[in-house]
Amino acid sequence: MIYDVTVPITNTMPVWPGDPPVQLSAKSHESRDKTHIVSLTAIAMGSHTGTHIDAPFHMIKDGKRLHEFPLEILVGRATVFKIPRVRSIGRADLERLDWTGVERVLFKTDNSAHWLDGQFYEGFVYLEPAGAEFLVERGVRLVGIDYLSIDKFRSEAHPTHLVLLSKNILILEGLNLRAVTSGQYMLYALPLNLQDADGAPARAILVNS
Ligand SMILES: [Zn+2]
Known part of the structure; x- marks a missing residue:
């Protein structure tokens, strides 16, 4: 079974407040021999639109760019942990889980239900910095979450990202x-x-192993 865990890119999708809006514009034209229409689309959007990867350079001057990471980090065994009914994910929430062999972790929270809201959801569940430090200690290489930031909304200092x-x-x-x-x-x-x-938009899928 293949699960497509990406959100569709549309002109009406929620984007981070202040980020460029998504603008998909039809730029179709008739073929030169006038036998058919050639459809294509002009695309304008931010690099952190929808389902996307953050590279260190997003928040850190001179940090690594996305192309400097091997695809081996982005492809491989991943563990989904469901953490419902919390406002944030803290160290204590993580300590009670089994981390044996976990290199990539995706957190399923109540956020996933909010993609149906049709507008940006400010109260999204985030990962606390102490939770992020726990993941560093465990040697995790990739962390996923089911909304547009892993930090608390209006967290100007972005401690979890850092x-x-x-x-x-x-x-x-x-x-x-x-x-x-x-x-x-x-x-x-x-x-x-x-x-x-x-950073860059990504198509992300999960396959039963
Ligand atoms: Zn981010």
Whole structure:
């Protein structure tokens, strides 16, 4: 079974407040021989639109760019942990889980239900900096969450991003894990190959292993 855990990119999707809006514009034209229409689309959007990867350069001057990471980090065994009914994920929430062999972790929270809201949801569940430090100690290489930031909304200092990105742990944001239960999967999270990127939209899928 393949689970598509990406959100659709549309002109009406929620984006981070202040980020560029998504603008998909039809630029179709008639073929030269006038036998058919050639459809194509002009695309304008931020690099952190929808389901996307954060590279260290997103928050850290001289941090690594996305292309400097091997795809081995973005493809491999991943564990989904469902953490419902919390406002944030703290160290204590993580300490009670089994971390044996976990290299990539995706957190399914109540956020996943809010993709259906049709507008930006400010009260999203986030990972506390102390939780991020726990993941650093466990040697995790990639952390995913089911909304547009892993930090608390209006957290100007971005402490959770900085804990993870300063250790070159990639962040996969904007997942929709509604259809997925806790457990082990194969993750394929392949960002657009943007040159020198601070981040990029990705198609992410989970496959039952
Ligand atoms: Zn981010």
